[in-house]
Amino acid sequence: MQSVDEIAREIVRREGGYVxxxxxxxxxxxxxxxxxxxRRLGLDLTQDGRxxxxxxxxxxxxxxxxxxxxxxxxKPRIGELPRPLRPSVFDMYVNSGGNAIKILxxxxxxxxxxxxxxxxxxPASIAAVKAAHSKATDHFVDAYGIARRNYYYALADRxxxxxxxxxxxxxxxxxxxxxxxxxxxxxxxxSAAEHKKRCQKWA
Numbered sequence: 001m002q003s004v005d006e007i008a009r010e011i012v013r014r015e016g017g018y019v020x021x022x023x024x025x026x027x028x029x030x031x032x033x034x035x036x037x038x039r040r041l042g043l044d045l046t047q048d049g050r051x052x053x054x055x056x057x058x059x060x061x062x063x064x065x066x067x068x069x070x071x072x073x074x075k076p077r078i079g080e081l082p083r084p085l086r087p088s089v090f091d092m093y094v095n096s097g098g099n100a101i102k103i104l105x106x107x108x109x110x111x112x113x114x115x116x117x118x119x120x121x122x123p124a125s126i127a128a129v130k131a132a133h134s135k136a137t138d139h140f141v142d143a144y145g146i147a148r149r150n151y152y153y154a155l156a157d158r159x160x161x162x163x164x165x166x167x168x169x170x171x172x173x174x175x176x177x178x179x180x181x182x183x184x185x186x187x188x189x190x191s192a193a194e195h196k197k198r199c200q201k202w203a
Contacts, residue, residue: 145184
């Protein structure tokens with residue numbers, strides 16, 4: 001199994017370098033760390049008294065890894081989840097914050113566990129995850145990954161500007177969908193035709 005350091009470094013590589021896409025609510029971002037996160041953590045890397053895009057650009061890979069380990073893995077208690085599930089939930093938490101936990105809690109409800117969908121990994125949710133995973137070891141991680149994929153499609157349904165993250169200009173799978181499917185068994189990946197059909201109403 002991967003260590004938290006290995007998972008965090010993979011996330012950094014997956015996120016890539018500096019971007020400032022006007023269609024992305026996250027704003028200026030580097031290695032997956034947004035300007036909003038840097039302001040929340042008080043990371044004035046240029047030491048000029050303000051935190052702006054220059055500080056985002058100054059962020060190193062090692063600093064991003066430490067931010068993720070501390071604030072996106074340890075604090076939300078992802079390390080208390082079953083090991084096979086951690087990479088997907090950790091990756092989603094970096095990508096979507098507390099929504100990663102809400103998705104997990106909704107999956108738990110589908111598996112018959114009446115947890116509260118509040119985006120917080122408390123003792124009840126953690127115990128429910130362990131119970132559900134132990135009963136469906138071969139399926140629970142896939143169920144979460146598929147729920148992630150559905151979440152991305154639903155975001156694109158609601159927000160036109162986000163559709164480019166779910167579907168490429170050529171009609172193929174966008175970054176959101178390929179990212180979710182990295183954590184889903186290949187037998188559950190959508191075919192090109194299935195993806196096209198799912199996005200058909202966006203035309």
